[in-house]
Each structure stands twice: as structure tokens, then as C-alpha cells.
Amino acid sequence: MGSRIILHVDMDSFFASVEVRDRPDLRGKPVVIGADPKGGKGRGVVSTASYEARAFGIHSAMPISTAYRLCPDAVFLPPDFSKYVPTSERIFAILSGYSPDVLQVSIDEAYLDIVSAVDFEGATVVGRRIKDEILMKERLTCSVGIGPSRIVAKIASDFRKPDGLTVVRPKDVEGFLGPLPVEKIPGIGRKTAATLHALGIRLVGDLAAVDVQELSAHFGKWGLVMHELALGRDAYEFRSGKASRSIGRETTFEQDTGDPPVVLEKLDRVSEQVHRALVREDLTFRTLTVKIRFEGFETRTRSRTLERRARDLETISGLARDLLSGHLSGRKIRLIGVRLSGLEEGGEKQKTLAEF
Ligand code: TTP
Ligand code: MG
Numbered sequence: 001m002g003s004r005i006i007l008h009v010d011m012d013s014f015f016a017s018v019e020v021r022d023r024p025d026l027r028g029k030p031v032v033i034g035a036d037p038k039g040g041k042g043r044g045v046v047s048t049a050s051y052e053a054r055a056f057g058i059h060s061a062m063p064i065s066t067a068y069r070l071c072p073d074a075v076f077l078p079p080d081f082s083k084y085v086p087t088s089e090r091i092f093a094i095l096s097g098y099s100p101d102v103l104q105v106s107i108d109e110a111y112l113d114i115v116s117a118v119d120f121e122g123a124t125v126v127g128r129r130i131k132d133e134i135l136m137k138e139r140l141t142c143s144v145g146i147g148p149s150r151i152v153a154k155i156a157s158d159f160r161k162p163d164g165l166t167v168v169r170p171k172d173v174e175g176f177l178g179p180l181p182v183e184k185i186p187g188i189g190r191k192t193a194a195t196l197h198a199l200g201i202r203l204v205g206d207l208a209a210v211d212v213q214e215l216s217a218h219f220g221k222w223g224l225v226m227h228e229l230a231l232g233r234d235a236y237e238f239r240s241g242k243a244s245r246s247i248g249r250e251t252t253f254e255q256d257t258g259d260p261p262v263v264l265e266k267l268d269r270v271s272e273q274v275h276r277a278l279v280r281e282d283l284t285f286r287t288l289t290v291k292i293r294f295e296g297f298e299t300r301t302r303s304r305t306l307e308r309r310a311r312d313l314e315t316i317s318g319l320a321r322d323l324l325s326g327h328l329s330g331r332k333i334r335l336i337g338v339r340l341s342g343l344e345e346g347g348e349k350q351k352t353l354a355e356f
Helices: 014-022 064-070 081-096 120-138 150-159 170-177 190-198 204-209 212-219 221-230 260-280 313-325
Strands: 006-011 031-034 046-049 075-077 102-106 109-113 142-147 165-167 246-257 283-294 299-310 333-341
Touching: 006 120, 006 150, 014 031, 014 046, 014 081, 031 064, 046 064, 064 075, 081 102, 081 109, 081 120, 109 150, 120 142, 120 165, 142 150, 150 165, 150 170, 170 204, 190 212, 204 221, 212 221, 246 260, 246 283, 260 283, 260 313, 260 333, 283 313, 299 313, 313 333
Parallel strands: 031 075, 142 165
Antiparallel strands: 006 109, 006 142, 031 046, 102 109, 246 333, 283 299, 283 333
């Protein structure tokens, strides 16, 4: 057959599903996981929500308060990594039984090179077995996508969630991707999508058909990458759609505060979180951006780019404190965030997910 066969696995509403598994009384209920939920009255954001909660319009990254407004009867729980990390490790142990080449890209997601399968029929059988074994051993469902490239496999796993299995053969790639909205391509967020829409490009098929010169005029190299992805080709060894271009975390204060020790303490914790994500994905960074939102929602960002790439916590915390210090004038702050960009593969693989 000659073509590569890639299988992408992504757990369904991962944190919420683990909570429901461990507390059968939650089964069938809308469950929302998010930092500091305070029964729905907290100021954090939603990490994830069960599919029952999603029916109310609740989704990741939405403020807890909005989720509460949409569904006051939902069960609100804080994330408990002491459950998710060991579960994730056991799932990756299962996956490693199916391929010598498993690329883990987040706590609940991986690409497998299905070298053992001779064709897509064989790969489909492997996909079913993986789903069965994870369900039997972990009592959790996942969605699987199979395709001739990572990008196709990834979009396929998302196609019929939850508990899906979608197989896209090489001859079907164009027909599968073409009618999807451009936002389905990992990395195309609201901003890129808005620019594409303004150019009359709404569907992946439109993007695939457009002249690359035009794309590169608007987006530079990212335009060429997008075009390749729209054709179902892996433009580069991207690690995960979400993580490949930057890693960011932010946190909202329970009450707006202008107290420097309180702000700096929180900033250090956010720095630790981005550092852990960086190490987990085996990346280094060049640019750090601090985001500050003052009371009343006025938002500022400040960035600095290093001459040499780094990955250590001291550099991250130091830079973040430096960039923030100019804004500690007593004015009350609502939210702070740290983002790392200019990411590249790190080299020394540190596989300790336990550090999550
Ligand atoms: P995802 O796989 O993106 O989401 P999910 O597994 O909850 O739901 P889906 O069925 O759509 O795959 O992320 C995996 C976990 O990562 C998720 O359970 C919680 C965490 N997460 C956050 O904490 N914040 C976020 O913004 C996102 C997207 C995920
Ligand atoms: Mg998932």
C-alpha cells in the first residue's frame, strides 16, 4: 500500500470522565471541572466538561461563572491531577503495546505509527482493539482517528466524539477535509480564522484551493504550513495543534489585588505551570510574554526575547517577574498570565508526566 498509517487517540472529556468513573453517582449528570469552582461561584475557568454539560453550551476555557449561568445544576469540581496523571500513564502503557512509535502530545492524546498493519482494514482492527482495551481496563472511552498523516488522523479523531472511530483512506482525504470549517485545523484559532474569512476562505477545501502566494503574503510561513495541512499533509513535525505554537497559562485572582507579594506569588505559580508544560513536551523557548489584566478589564502584554533558548524555571520566573514589575504600581490586577513562544524541540527527553 506504501502509505503511512497514523492513528490518533484522544480521550473523551478526559478529566470529567475520570471523575465520573470514580464517582458513579455523577454518571449522566453535567459535570464541570475547573480551578477553584466554589460550587460554580468561583472566578476560575473551565478545564473541561462532561458531554452532558456541553449540551448546555459549556466548554473548556470558559469562565466558571458563565458555566454556572448556563447550568446552575451542574456539579462543579476542582481538577485532581493525582487521579488524572496515573490514569494517563496507564493509558499510554496500553498504547505502547500497539506500536513501538507512540508520540504523546498531551495528557490525553497520542499519535501511533501503525507499522504492523498492512492496510487501513488492519489499522481499523487495531483501532477497535485499542478502544476495547482502554474501556475494559480503565472504564473510559476515547475517540480514534486513522489516516495517512498526523493531521488527517487528528482531525478524524475529533470527527465523531465521544467514543468515535473514523478512518480516512488516502483516496478519501480530499472529500473528508474539504467540507470542514477551517477552524478544524489545529492552530487555526479565532484570529487566523477571521483573517481567512475576510479573504473568503471558510472551508478547508477553500484553503486547499487558494494560491499559496496569497496565503504567504498574508501569513508568511504560517500560510504555507496552513496550506499543506489543508491538503492533509504534515507540514512539519508538529507536536500538538494546541501546544506547537505557544504554551500559556493564566489565572484570575479571587479578588482584584494590587498587593505586590500576592501578585508575585501567583505569578510564580503560573511560571511553574508553563515550565512544567514546556518540560513535558520536551521543548525550549525564546520569547516570554506576560499578560496583565487590570480591574475594569484593561489588558496589557509585555514580551522579551532571549538571545539563547532556555527551558529552566529560574529563567522563566525571573523574566516574568521582571516584565511584571513595571506594572506593580498599586493599581488593582484581575488576571495574570505567562506565555512561552518561539518553541523548539528540546533534545533531552524528560518523560516524567508525574511532573504535570
Ligand atoms: P482535550 O482532549 O482538549 O479535551 P477533553 O478530553 O476534556 O474533551 P474531548 O472529548 O473534546 O477530547 O483536553 C484534555 C484535558 O486537558 C481535559 O480533560 C482537561 C485539560 N484541559 C484544560 O485543563 N484546559 C483546556 O483549555 C483544555 C482544552 C483541556
Ligand atoms: Mg480529549
